[in-house]
Amino acid sequence: MALAELGLFSQAIILFAALVLFTSFIMLGQARTLPLIFTFAWQGLLLAVVTVLVAYVSKHPDLYVSAALTIVLKVVLIPWLLYRLSVQLNMQYDAELIRHPSLLLLGGAGLVIFSYYVALPIVRLSGLATRNTIAVSIAVELIGMLLMCVRRNAVAQVIGFMSMENGLFFSAVVSTYGMPLIVELGVAFDVLVAAILFGVFFIHLRDSFDSLDVVRLNRLSEADEPMPLQEAAGARPPGEHS
Amino acid sequence: MDSQLIAWVLAAAQALLFVAAAPLLAGWVKCVKCRLQNRAAPSVWQPYRDLAKLLKKRMVLAENASWLFRAVPYIVFGAMLLAAAVVPLIAVRLPTAAIADVIVLVGFFALARFFTALAGMDIGTAFGGMGASREMMVSALAEPALLMAAFTLSMTAATTNLSIATEYVLQAGLVLRPSFLFALLALAMVTVAECSRIPVDNPATHLELTMLHEAMILEYGGRYLALIEWASQIKLMIYAVVIVDFFLPWGIAREFTAAALAVGAVAVTAKLMLLGVLLVAWETVLAKMRLFRVPQFLGFAFLLSVLGMLTHVVLETGG
Numbered sequence: 001m002a003l004a005e006l007g008l009f010s011q012a013i014i015l016f017a018a019l020v021l022f023t024s025f026i027m028l029g030q031a032r033t034l035p036l037i038f039t040f041a042w043q044g045l046l047l048a049v050v051t052v053l054v055a056y057v058s059k060h061p062d063l064y065v066s067a068a069l070t071i072v073l074k075v076v077l078i079p080w081l082l083y084r085l086s087v088q089l090n091m092q093y094d095a096e097l098i099r100h101p102s103l104l105l106l107g108g109a110g111l112v113i114f115s116y117y118v119a120l121p122i123v124r125l126s127g128l129a130t131r132n133t134i135a136v137s138i139a140v141e142l143i144g145m146l147l148m149c150v151r152r153n154a155v156a157q158v159i160g161f162m163s164m165e166n167g168l169f170f171s172a173v174v175s176t177y178g179m180p181l182i183v184e185l186g187v188a189f190d191v192l193v194a195a196i197l198f199g200v201f202f203i204h205l206r207d208s209f210d211s212l213d214v215v216r217l218n219r220l221s222e223a224d225e226p227m228p229l230q231e232a233a234g235a236r237p238p239g240e241h242s
Numbered sequence: 243m244d245s246q247l248i249a250w251v252l253a254a255a256q257a258l259l260f261v262a263a264a265p266l267l268a269g270w271v272k273c274v275k276c277r278l279q280n281r282a283a284p285s286v287w288q289p290y291r292d293l294a295k296l297l298k299k300r301m302v303l304a305e306n307a308s309w310l311f312r313a314v315p316y317i318v319f320g321a322m323l324l325a326a327a328v329v330p331l332i333a334v335r336l337p338t339a340a341i342a343d344v345i346v347l348v349g350f351f352a353l354a355r356f357f358t359a360l361a362g363m364d365i366g367t368a369f370g371g372m373g374a375s376r377e378m379m380v381s382a383l384a385e386p387a388l389l390m391a392a393f394t395l396s397m398t399a400a401t402t403n404l405s406i407a408t409e410y411v412l413q414a415g416l417v418l419r420p421s422f423l424f425a426l427l428a429l430a431m432v433t434v435a436e437c438s439r440i441p442v443d444n445p446a447t448h449l450e451l452t453m454l455h456e457a458m459i460l461e462y463g464g465r466y467l468a469l470i471e472w473a474s475q476i477k478l479m480i481y482a483v484v485i486v487d488f489f490l491p492w493g494i495a496r497e498f499t500a501a502a503l504a505v506g507a508v509a510v511t512a513k514l515m516l517l518g519v520l521l522v523a524w525e526t527v528l529a530k531m532r533l534f535r536v537p538q539f540l541g542f543a544f545l546l547s548v549l550g551m552l553t554h555v556v557l558e559t560g561g
Contacts, residue, residue: 003558004417011418018420018553025545102541109548116556132557 009057010129013174016050017133020170021112024143027163028108031095033155037082040159044074047166051173054130060177069188070169078162078195085199086155089206096153104150108143115139122175130174137174141167154205154212158198165191245498246337252498253338257327264326264479265289265472267514274522289475293468301464304365314361315462315469318354322476325350329483330405332506333495339405344392347404347480348385351436354473355381362458373457376533380442380454383540384435390547391428394421395488397554408487408494420557424550426489431543433481435536437474440525442536445474452530479514486513 003011023043030036048070055063086092098104115138123131144167147160165187172179179187202212209216269286276283303311328342342350359378362370392402398421399407435442443454453460459470487494493509495502531539 003419004414008416008418014557015418015420015423018423018549018557021553022424022549025549029542101538105541105545106548109545109552112549112552112556116552135556136553 006129007057009053013050013053013057013130014133016046016053017130017136017170017174020046020050020166021136021139021143024140024163025105025108027159028104028143028147029098029101031098033086033094033096033153034083034092036156036159037079037086040082040162041075041079043163043166044070044079047170048075050133050170051178054173054177057129058177062181063173063178065181066169066173066178066184069184073188073192074162074166077192081195081199082155082158085202089202089212091155091212094153096151096156098150104146107146111142111146112136112139115142126175128175128177133174134171137167137171139167140170143167152213152215154198154202154214157214158195162191162195248498249335249337252333252503253327253336256331256333256336257323257338260326260329260331260479260483261323261472261476264475265293267479267482267518268475270515271478271518271522274519275525278522278526293472296463296468296471297465299464301466304461306366307461308364310357311361311364311461312466314357314364315466315473317357319469319473321350321354322473322480325480326476328404329480330408330487330494331483332503332510333498334405334408335496336405339403343402344396344404344407344484345389345402347484348388348392351477352381352385354477358458358470361462365461367461369453369457369460373453373455373460376454377458380435380536380540383537384432384543387428387540387544387547388432388436390544390551391425391432394425394547394550394554397551398422398558404484404487408491409496411488412491412494412496419554421550421554422489424546424553426485428543428547428550429481429485429488431539431546433478433485434521434524435540435543437478437481439521441528441531441539444530454533482514482517483510486510486517 003014006014020043023039023046026039027036027043030039048067051063051067051070055061055067083092112135116135119135119138122134126134141164144160144162144164147163148157151157151160169184169187172184178184205212205217266286266289269284269289272288273283273286324342325347327338328347330336330339355377359374362374362377364370396402396407398419399410401407401410434440438445438455444452445455447453447456455474459467462470490513493505493513495506
């Protein structure tokens with residue numbers, strides 16, 4: 001299906017879907033905490049725009065509720081919670097060292113190609129106007145997972161998790177015009193509760209380890225093996241944290 | 243036979259206009275930049291005066307300058323002249339547009355850059371070699387991004403010929419293509435890097451730590467310097483016109499009547515002025531970045547053009 005044959009609103013859906021994917025890539029390359037949170041908020045906003053456009057084109061008014069829910073939760077509430085937490089923990093200007101940033105971005109491009117091949121049979125069977133965006137929604141999900149895999153900072157991992165949820169919501173909107181409203185409400189509140197729990201988890205992590213680096217969670221405090229050289233310099237002796 | 247002759251005359255006139263107008267674009271950019279930074283602006287004709295002064299001056303050559311050093315200004319200017327002849331400025335369907343496509347255009351730029359780098363190393367000063375190595379690093383990273391962006395655009399238009407692609411975009415009308423958006427961003431970033439504009443290079447300074455392009459041509463003076471500076475102004479204009487042709491082709495003349503050509507000239511002037519203002523705004527809000535952050539900048543440009551190609555395949559053509 002050529003793009004030029006679609007109506008202007010369907011073209012806008014595809015344009016904004018591409019922008020959602022673009023924000024995923026920005027998150028993958030963004031090392032600083034505050035811009036990462038803001039990019040997540042932008043992704044939510046673009047997703048809400050896509051939802052409103054799909055609701056308008058497909059004439060599914062219940063999708064407007066989903067869009068409003070997305071704006072309230074993912075553009076305002078969760079970014080605000082994360083922002084407040086990062087200010088509270090005094091880490092809003094922290095930058096994480098990303099190893100091989102270009103390789104990471106190329107890995108993201110590889111995931112897009114993979115999800116294109118995965119989505120190809122669905123696209124052939126489907127008759128929806130938004131069927132081409134299914135691959136993009138899967139890619140957003142996978143890139144969120146990649147973000148969770150490669151980052152060591154707990155805030156970045158939470159953003160990756162939330163971005164995966166964004167991808168799920170996105171694929172529900174473009175492949176079946178949204179889940180039933182009750183399911184969507186449930187998922188939305190789950191995500192909200194998860195965000196609050198993550199906040200509690202951050203504070204505990206900070207109190208016991210003095211860092212949000214999740215690699216430190218793997219280390220047993222009782223183990224008396226020598227610490228790796230580069231971490232031994234700044235780390236406290238084991239057992240002192242409580 | 244007669245229309246053929248008119249077309250060739252028009253093509254030659256367009257190429258001459260391109261070369262003649264390039265300093266004006268540079269003057270316009272400088273003028274707007276001064277205004278935006280609250281300085282007294284020089285006249286937009288200042289680059290012409292600079293070129294005239296340089297052309298009149300006597301030349302001083304280093305003792306160990308070889309024939310290569312003396313040939314390079316002509317090679318660089320010639321490559322830019324040929325490249326300018328290929329790009330449609332005020333009319334499409336000119337016979338010169340059929341000579342070469344976007345890939346050859348990139349090749350012309352590479353040729354000019356290669357010889358400039360050789361000339362930089364020819365004298366044997368430290369600055370020349372340093373500038374040449376830096377320029378080569380930047381261009382080795384910028385060229386893949388540029389080519390990928392060109393491929394993305396030509397996949398939509400099904401041709402790499404600039405004139406035909408412009409006509410295709412004109413005929414398609416307003417289509418919201420995400421691949422064009424990404425390719426535009428990538429092309430803008432590559433333009434900034436290749437034309438030595440601010441986040442990558444600052445052409446207005448002669449500080450040894452920040453020079454990229456200037457370091458290579460430090461040994462030139464007089465007529466040779468005039469040719470090289472003129473060539474770099476033409477290069478900026480070529481990039482600007484390519485962006486205009488691909489993304490905002492409306493107004494360009496499709497038949498060779500006086501009215502259509504006048505409309506084309508006015509439209510391209512307005513679009514280039516707008517683009518100049520955008521370039522100045524971008525240069526004013528950004529600071530020059532460290533040399534070792536340039537690979538990251540250009541890597542991002544490459545990612546954007548890859549993303550453009552992927553969205554073209556995934557979203558615009560479908561399964």
